[in-house]
Amino acid sequence: AQRVTQPEKLLSVFKGAPVELKCNYSYSGSPELFWYVQYSRQRLQLLLRHISRESIKGFTADLNKGETSFHLKKPFAQEEDSAMYYCALSAPYNTDKLIFGTGTRLQVFP
Amino acid sequence: DAGVIQSPRHEVTEMGQEVTLRCKPISGHNSLFWYRQTMMRGLELLIYFNNNVPIDDSGMPEDRFSAKMPNASFSTLKIQPSEPRDSAVYFCASSLGDSRSFGSGTRLTVV
Numbered sequence: 116a117q118r119v120t121q122p123e124k125l126l127s128v129f130k131g132a133p134v135e136l137k138c139n140y141s142y143s144g145s146p147e148l149f150w151y152v153q154y155s156r157q158r159l160q161l162l163l164r165h166i167s168r169e170s171i172k173g174f175t176a177d178l179n180k181g182e183t184s185f186h187l188k189k190p191f192a193q194e195e196d197s198a199m200y201y202c203a204l205s206a207p208y209n210t211d212k213l214i215f216g217t218g219t220r221l222q223v224f225p
Numbered sequence: 226d227a228g229v230i231q232s233p234r235h236e237v238t239e240m241g242q243e244v245t246l247r248c249k250p251i252s253g254h255n256s257l258f259w260y261r262q263t264m265m266r267g268l269e270l271l272i273y274f275n276n277n278v279p280i281d282d283s284g285m286p287e288d289r290f291s292a293k294m295p296n297a298s299f300s301t302l303k304i305q306p307s308e309p310r311d312s313a314v315y316f317c318a319s320s321l322g323d324s325r326s327f328g329s330g331t332r333l334t335v336v
Contacts, residue, residue: 121267158228158229158326158327158328158329158330159268159316159318159327160327161325201267201268203268210320210323210325211256211258211273211275211280211320212270212273212281213258213270213325214270215260215267215268215269215270216267217265217266217267218267218268
């Protein structure tokens, strides 16, 4: 079964601390993995995708096929990073059907 | 471009009533998606359309839910009759290729 698991509903850190939002997936094959973010009172938007291999707003995510994980990391959290983060997967070359995890709310305290 | 437009932003209704949620996708986008967001289950895909044709409705909870896309610029999600457990935020999204945009959502409360 295709599934995305985000084990933490809430992650609280202080400004400047490292952040790691966990994401594990279940998929028979090689899916495409994504991180979406929803800031307060804003629309859900794409943060990054694994095939891009880029860093967005200081965040990076590495696909680990052995551990079936796609954890989102940032070395130094900022208050403006506070938001809801969703990990998602889709079939390769067909991103129509995105399957989302339950989301993790990141709170960054000053 | 105003992006994906959803209406209403908030809806409060009594159990048993019919509820219709509306979505206007971004012009030129050829796929449209309806999602439901709850604390317990996160974001669930309910149904999606490609070129106005329903492709996958396996996420629709039950027969009380129905969705239509009569043309490329409009879609509805209807719940009849509504139940308290339907209370959630319903998101519409549209896409063209890999570019996907989400609406602001409709917060539905069924009392």
